[in-house]
Amino acid sequence: MIVLLRIALVLIGCNAAFAQTDSSAVVNAEWLTTKISKGVVLKRTSFTQNLFASNQYISILEIKQKRRYAIDLAYEDSVLRTTSDFGKTHKAVAAINGTFFNMAKGGSVDYLRSDGSVINNNILNKDGSRALHQKAAIAIKKGKLSLLQWDGSANWENFIKADDVMATGPLLLQDKSYVFLDSSAFNTARHPRSLIAKGRRNKVYFIVIDGRRDIAEGMSLFEARKVLKWLKLSDGINLDGGGSSTLWVAEQDFDGVVSYPSDNKKWDHEGQRKVANVILLKNNKR
Secondary structure (H helix, E strand, C coil): CHHHHHHHHHHHHHHHHHHHHHHHHHHCCCCCCEEEECCCCEEEEEEEHHHHHHHHEEEEEEECCCCEEEEEECCCCCCCEEEHHHHHHHHCEEEECCCCCCCCCEEEEEEEEECCCCEEECCCCCCCCCCCHHCCEEEECCCCEEEEECCCCHHHHHCCCCCCCECCCCEECCCCCCCCCCCCCHCCECCEEEEEEEHHHHHEEEEECCCCCCCCCCCCCCHHHHHHHHCCCEEECCCHHHHCCCCCEEECCCCECCCCCCCCCCCCCCCCCCEEEEEEECCCCC
């Protein structure tokens, strides 16, 4: 019994040490920083076997929510387009892929409201329950973004007071605290991840964690939310990930694709998957 107790204490100590090392890697990371415009900064960095004992690559667009900028949604209801195509068509400053969609027919499988009009309703599971990615939402009112947790009611989204609403999720972080995640493969497996987060001084963050390559393995949602916490962000939500994960920024190299989309299984900027909707950063002065 004493031996088992000692082993347990050693394992607890090891886990604590790894957690401390991982957090230090994030806190002390050297970011390649590019000023996009006043109040908008692109940050990128890689980790070599020193974050969750894996290789990782993270791109972050940091945005000060000023009058000059507006967060907006763009969508197609029956065709699919790349994130970069959405961004260029809408003359955006930046774009990140949005919520989950029907890859065969197009259109969101999660609730989507744009300019006050409902575009898509949630497609529920066969038993009538919500998918994990329908238990939170992004709400945009007058260009300002909020992240919300499902309240348990059937028609929750319809009562959100906002111009644009996109159901997605799960919510990872709320008011600097972790939100409950179950142990489903959706949450525990490592994949490319797209996230939206909020931080101090009402800053918004478009985040892509690349994956499915040796040079960037991707993260579980448990790992991703730790990164948000270590970056001292207050709120964070998961978007569609995997091959959809793409961060595009206007007038940057590689036609603006600053992340490494994985749909072509190559470590380059060419592997965008066509998607049904995106979240945009737009310049109100254009």
